[in-house]
Amino acid sequence: MEKRVDFSEIQATLKQVLLHHQFTDEKAALSAYLFAKASLDGVPSHGLNRFLDYLRYVDLGWIIPTADPEVVAKFGSFERWNGHSGPGNLNAHAAMDAAISMAKSTGFGVVALQHTNHWMRAGNYGWQAVEAGCIGICFTNTKPNMPGWGGSEPKLGNNPLVVAIPRQNGPIVLDMAMSQFAYGKMAIHAKAGKEMPYDAGFDEAGNLSRSPSAIIEKEMALPIGLWKGAGLSLVLDMLAMVLSGGDATHEVGTHEGERGLSQVFLALDPKGFGLEEWMEERLDKVIQDLKKSGVFQEGDSLRYPGEQTLNTRDYNTRNGVPVDEDIWRDIKKYLHEENQG
Template identity: 30%
Template sequence: MSYLIVAKNDIKLFITRAMVAVGTNASHADILADVLIAGDYRGHFSHGLNRLDLYLEDIKGKSCKADGQPIILNESAATAWVDGNNLLGPVVGKFCMELAIKKAKEAGIGWVVAKGSNHFGIAGYYSLLAMNENMIGMAFTNASPLVATTRGKEPFFGTNPLTVAAPANNGDSFVLDMATSVVALGKVELADRKDESIPDNWAIDKNGQQITDPKNLNALLPLGGPEKSSGYKGYGLAMMVELFTAILSGSAVAPNVRKWSDNHTTANLGQCFVAINPEMFAPGFTDRMSNLIDHCRNQEPVDGQPNVLVAGDPERENMRKCDEQGGIAYHINQITFANGIASQLNIEPPKVHSD
C-alpha cells in the first residue's frame, strides 16, 4: 500500500489545525489550506501538503506574521502597489488578485504588485480566481535563489513561476502554470522523500555537474536545461518575472532574496497579479479561445503517443480522478510526514483510507 487517500476537506482541516496550532489567524490558516489543497487536487504535489512545514516554520520562527492585513500604498483606477505586511503569501496573493479583479471590472484591467510577501503556493490558484470571474488572470512571483544561470554554478534566481488562465466555452479553459526552471524544487524534494532518482537535466551539484541523486542538489537548471538545449530562454523568463515582481514592487531582488531554509529571516518577496476583462476587447473571446483549444487537441499525435493536450488538461484529469476516488491520493511517506507534524503539534492527524 504505497498510496493513501484523504478526502479534500479532511486534509484541509488538518492543514488549518496545524497552522492555528502555531498561532496563525484562523482565517489566514483557512486561505493557506485552500491554496495547498488546490495544489494537490490539481496534481502539483510539490506545492500542496509537501509545503506545510515551510509555512509552519515561518510562523514559528516569526519571520512571517501570523495576523494582520495587506496595505495599499498607492493606487489608480487600474493599478495598485501593495505592502503584504509580511503575511502568509496566500493571504497577500488572494487580497491582491481580488483587488485586481475589482479594478478590471471597472477599468478593463487590474495590475497589482506587492512587496513584503512570502511563498504563495501554487501560482495557478490566483490566475484561476480571475478566470472564475470570466477574466484573463496572470500571476508572477520571485523566490529564493535556487536556479543557476546557464553558465553559473551557484543559485541565482528563484524558480520564478508564472501563470496565465483564460476562460473558454462550456467550462473549458487554458490554464498555464509553470516554473521558469526545469522543475519546481518541490519535485526534487518529493523524489528525495520517496527515495527516487531524478532526470539528469533537472539540477546540478556544487561543481556544476548534472545529477540524478536529489541529495546532491546544489541548484536547479533554468527551463530548457543547459545552454546547449536553450536554457538561456528559461534564464530570460526568470529575469522577466523578476522585473514584474521585485523590480516593480521594490521588494528583495535576486539573488538577494533569503535562502530557502532561512526561516529566521524576512523573505520580502515581490509578486504581481493581473486581471484583464476580455469584454473590453473584441467580442467573442471565449469562442475564439475554444476554437484554438479544440484545434490543438484535435491534432493527430505521433504514433504511440497519447492525444495532444493543452495547458490545464493534466490538472483536469487529476481532479477528475480525485473526485472519483473520493479524495487525494498521497504517497505513504507524505502521510508519515503529516502524522509527524500532528505528533509534534499535538493535533489530530489527517483521516486516511487505502487506495
C-alpha cells in the first residue's frame, strides 16, 4: 500500500535519522535530500526504498559517514579520487560537482572515483549537471548481478549509465542500468506479487522469465540488447576500473555486501564551446521529429528520456510523494526507537 507524504517531511525525517548515525548536519541534509528527491521524481526503488539498506551499511561499518573523498591524482581536467568508503550518494554528488566546476573553467571535467559505495539513484547526478547548464555523463560498476551472454551465473554488473543534456524546453536525462529492469524495480514488483511486463531475466534452468523473485534469487537479470548489453556492461566496468584505479565488478563481488565501487563523472559546458544557442535549436528539431512518429495505439506519443520527470516532480510536490507504507513505517519506527534510546 502507498500513502503520500510531503516532500519536506520526508527530508526532515531522513535527516533526523542520519544525525543519529554520525552524519554532520550538512551531510545529513544533503543525503536526505538526494533520497527524497529520487522518490519525488518517481524513482522510489532508488530513493526511499533503499534508505534502510543504507542505514544497515552504516551500522555494519561499510559506509563511513565521517569519510570525505580525496583527490589522489590530477592531470589537466581529469582527477582521480578515493572515496574512502564514504556515503555513496554524497561522494557521487561531490564528484559531479567537481566535474561541473572544472567544466565551467576549462570546458570539460572528469572525476573518476574509487572505493566508494552505491550512489543510489543514478539520475540525480545527471539532473545535477543539467541544472548547472552542463552536459553530464556518469557510470558506475556494481557487484556481479547479471550473466554474460550465454552464461549461467552472474559475472557482469548491471552498471548504470547516465547521459544528461541541458535544454530549456526540458532536459534530456537518460538513466539506465545494463539490465532490462533494475533490481530495485524488480523488488517493487516482487513485493506486490506481480510479474514484470516483459522478460526480465533467466530462471535456474536458463529460460527467460518474468518472475522477479526467481531472477533476484539467482541474480540472473537479462542484459539490455542481449549480447550487446552484456558487452556494454563489460566495457563500462573496465573503464570505471582503469580510470579510477579501483575495483572491477569481479573484485567488488569478493566483498561482503555491495561496496568498493568504481565510478566516473564527466561534465561539459556548452557555453565554453560557444554551442549553447546552436545546441538548443538542434535539440528541439530532434525532439520535434521524434514527436512526429506514427504510433500503434491512437492517442499515444513518443517520449524522450526525462520528459516525464518534471511533471512527476511538480505533481508530487503539490500532492505529496508516494511512499510504501511499510517502508515509511519502518523508517519512522527507526527514528522513534533512536529517540527513545
